[in-house]
Amino acid sequence: MDSTLYQVNAQSAPGDPRMAPLYALAVSAGAPADLARKIRAGLLLVAALLVASGLIFWVAANWQAQSHWFKLGLIEGTLALSVLAACLWxxxxxxxxxxxxxxxxxxxxxxxxxxxxGADAWQLFAAWAALALVWVALAGSDLLWSVWVLIVAAAIVFWTGKLDLWQVLVADRDSFAQLMLRLVLWLALALVPLLVYCVPALRVRGGMGWWSQRLALGGALAAWSAIATVQLFDEATRQTVAAFALSGTLVAASLLLSLFSRFRDFICTCLATVAANVLVLSLIGRWIFEWHETEALLAFAVIVMVCLGISVKALITAQHYLHAQQHDHQEVL
Known part of the structure; x- marks a missing residue:
């Protein structure tokens, strides 16, 4: 046993109720009781990934060698067997x-x-998400919701039609209605895990689906930051101001919800902090680079370092706050 435990015990008052769980932890075997179950579940997921990817790669490699109906039947048969296995076992x-x-x-x-x-790529991903939603909603698994969130995010990205930096910066600008629709679509995706939690029939086992929430919020924050930054460095118009203001409002709301709501989470707080830094630095950079002087780059670098230091300090404080809130919640329970 670690000597530190003896010191803690010696400094504690006689009959301290906190010593019993500490002693139980010290003399425990060290291996989690459900370690075997987690390893088995992980290996099954790896096997499922290998089966699905192996099937897709095999069909692609034998595209000319096998008949159309054989390949179609093989894929459909694998899909049917997978769903049947989920129902029986x-x-x-x-x-x-x-x-x-x-x-x-x-x-x-x-x-x-x-x-x-003739369907576009976004229609493929949209149909994929719509069909998979049947069993994703019934399974109550954070993993499946995370995969579903990634599929929907890909559909939104392909729907915009801007898949590289050239299209983002040089291609035709979106109208105000298109910008608002993009903001709303990413907002809807970010709200999906929260809505799943609020509906008891869809709720993930164990409560909140944190990884699907982090993926959805991370994708939304990245999109909002990109939209605001691109609009900011475009010509100054009412559309630019509106897009930047709405994006900033959504990022700020995400940060506040990640800190002070019932859905508080440190990883989501970090993601929102990064997005807030992007918006702040973009706004400052847009103003500084209008000087057209060499000193502007140095000034911007100094501001970046200051923002980085403030963000790290704020995140450390936020981590302590979230830990204190979690500890208080456990004591109430």
Whole structure:
């Protein structure tokens, strides 16, 4: 036993109730009781990923060698077996539905490639998300919701049609209605995990789906920051001011909710802090670079370092605050 535990025990008052759980932790075996279950679940997920990716790669490698109906039947059969396994064997449900979600995307891609439906890429991802939502909503798994969030995020990105820096900076500018629609779509995606938590029938096992929430909020914050930055360095118009103001409001609201609401989370707080730094530095940089002098770059570098220091200090304070709130909540329970 660590000598520190003896020192803590010696400094504690006789009969301190905190010593009993500390002693139980000190003499425990050290391995979590559910370690075997977690390893088994992880291996099943890896197996599901290998089955789905192996099937897709095999079909792509044998595109000319196999007939159309054989490839279609193979993909559909794998999808049906995955869903059937999820219905019959509860222990395999998560891995089977994970495999089914990936195979469903491969099936839609195969149908679109074979029949040349003319559908855009965003329509493929939208159909993928809509069809997979059936079992994702019923499974109550944070992993499946995380995959679903990534699929929807890809659909939104492909819908914008701006997939590289050239298209973002040089292509035709979006109208005000298009900008507002993009902001609203990312806001809707960020709210999905919160809505799932608020509906008891859809709630993830264990309460809040934190990883799906972090992915959804991270994607939304990145999109809002990019929209605001691009608009800021464009010509100064009412559209620029409105887009930057709305993006800043959404980022600030995300930061406040991550700190002070029932959905507080340190990782979400960090993501919102990064987005806030991007907006602040973009605004300052837009003003500084109008000087057209060499000193402007040095001044901007100093401001970046100051913002970095303030952010680190604020995040440390936020971490202590969140830990204190969590400790108080556990004591109440």
């Amino acid at each position: 509860p222990r395999l449900r998560l891995a089977a539905l994970f495999c089914a979600t990936l195979v469903l995307g491969g099936l839609l891609a195969y149908v679109g490639q074979t029949y040349q439906t």
